[in-house]
Amino acid sequence: MNDTIKITAAGDILIMKRLIPGYEGISPIRKFLMQGEVRAANLETTISDGTCYASAYSGGTWLTAEEECLDDILQYGFNVLGVSNNHTMDYSYEGLQSTLFHLKKRKIAYAGAGKNLYEASRPAIVDTTAGQVAVIDICSTFEDAARAGSQTERQPGRPGLNPLRFHETYYVTEEHMKVLKEIAGATMINGLRDLHRQEGFVAPLPEGVMEFGGRRFEVCEDGKEGRHSRADAGDLKRTTDMIREALMTCEAVIVMVHSHEIRSDNDEEADYFLEEFAHACIDAGACAVIGGGTHQLKGIEFYRGRPVFYCLGNFVFENQYVRLLPSDYMEKYGLNIHTAASVGIAKRQEQSSHSLYEIPEVYRSVLPYFEIRDGKCEHIELLPVELGMHRNRPEKNIPYKAEDETAAEIAGYLTRVSRRYGTAWKYQKGRIVPDEEKMGN
Known part of the structure; x- marks a missing residue:
């Protein structure tokens, strides 16, 4: 029996339209991802035919894509998808049900949402030659009405996502x-x-x-003003209990977490509670924590010999191609409720002083391949990717293997944002790998 667990992963999949025919980027990316027996990513949209009722709230933009978009994504080779994110409940219970139906129809393992808190919390199971691997998915960025609820002997549970709540305190003189x-x-x-x-x-x-x-x-007793956050004790315990329970029958556990929260005023630093959560998951036995949410890369840490990817950024980012938006969106931006979605998105972008579509880091990411043996990471390499920021519109927002110059810049950026964790990275032979000479500095 194989004793090495091979894992590949990608960031958030916010797909709104079909991949273009003959798309050149898919082959090298699929080849890289297929090295893993576990191939995970976060599906950051609902899947429906567009007839589901929109919730009164959204994750920022109401997102839903046709099932053919899901088929396109599966061409990359993913075999497990997280569905817990700030868009999970954009189209209420019906939208969630539709999304899960289409995943089940294609026999794709998923985690992070369900008809009650137990189903939302339980892991997806992926069979590998090294045994079964459990994948837990959780989200910290959500409207309170989006979180799943526990069932009791008296009442059914509430459909929704697997929640990671957190608590903030501001310290002043x-x-x-x-x-x-x-x-x-x-x-x-x-x-x-x-x-x-x-x-x-x-x-x-x-x-x-x-x-x-x-x-x-x-x-503040020390005179240092600022903010601190901590993970909700109940949600943390539920997750670590689930990790320990999964390890009773599975060879390894991976935790995926979707978080838009930031430490201060930029998207480069993981929030305090997210670091606390990741460490607690690994202390409980998880072999890796894979993050998403903010639309750009965060640092990578090796905690107790196991990788924590605080955010992998975007894999597909087509937010400006939303084809349906409810009246709530139009009213928010002072538009007629019958306005086309494309006009609504353009209106929002017009009033932006720092549009996501103009930030190079939003269009750059890495895809990790790593091997776990006896609970420790024995090998890791990253495929640098870019999302066609300067390509023609039909070729933008989807992943391509990065050219050498861009790849080297990604490695430099990753080293900078990983410095707090003592890790450093370099680009060589088409991959980003640990820079052993600079690790720990």
Whole structure:
């Protein structure tokens, strides 16, 4: 029996239209991905015929694609897809049901959403020559109504995604805390919230904690103001319990996580709670954590000899090709509710001062191939890819193997954003690999 687990992965698949006939990029990427027996990515859209009811909220844009787009994506060779992300419930329960139906129809393993919290939390199982591998998928960026609920003996559960909630605290000086209290008193920004707390509908605040506009503030003892986040204890325990349970029958567990949260004011740094979550998953026995969400690469860490990809960025990014948008979107941007989706997307882009479609890092990513043996990563290499930022419109937003100059730039960027984790990367012979001479510096 083979004792090495081979894994490949990609970032987020936000596909809105069919791949162009004769698309030249698919062959080298498929060849690379097929090295893995587990080939994972996150499907960042619902799959439907466009007749499902739109939710009153969305993950930023209401996303749904036709089933033929899913067939196109499967040409790359993926055999497990995560479906837990900020767009999972864009088209409510019916949209989720439609998405899962089309995945089941094609016999594609999936994780991250279901008809109740148990189904949303449980892993997908992938059979390999090294044994079974469990894949758990979870999301931290969502409207509260999108998370799945537990069933009880009295009531059924609620369909939705597998949630990773988190809690934020802002630390300020005593002087600034005094100012916040004065502003709160003058504006009554906390009036209704305080009344609900008195009536028992909101939990009491811990000693020394103040709320201001729904955010929690504490006085910093060391004088260093800032923000910190931590993972929700219940969601963290549910996930680590699921990892340990899966390892009772599977040879390895991979955790996929979709998170748009950031540490400060850029997309390069993983939030505090995400690092906490990743470490806890590996402490519980996961062999890797694969992240997505923000539309560009984050750093790569080796924690206890196992890789953490904090975000792989985009694999397909066709957000501007959304073909259907509900009236809610049009009203948000001051448009007639019967406006075409393409016009609505263009309107949003017009008012942007920092459009995603103009950022080179949004169009660059890596595809990891790594081998796990006895719970440790023994080999890793990354295929540098770019999404055709400067190509003609039909060829944009889909992945291509990066040319040497771009690949070297990706390696340099990856080294910079991975510095906090002590990892460094270099480009050689068509791959990005660890730069052993600079690791730990």
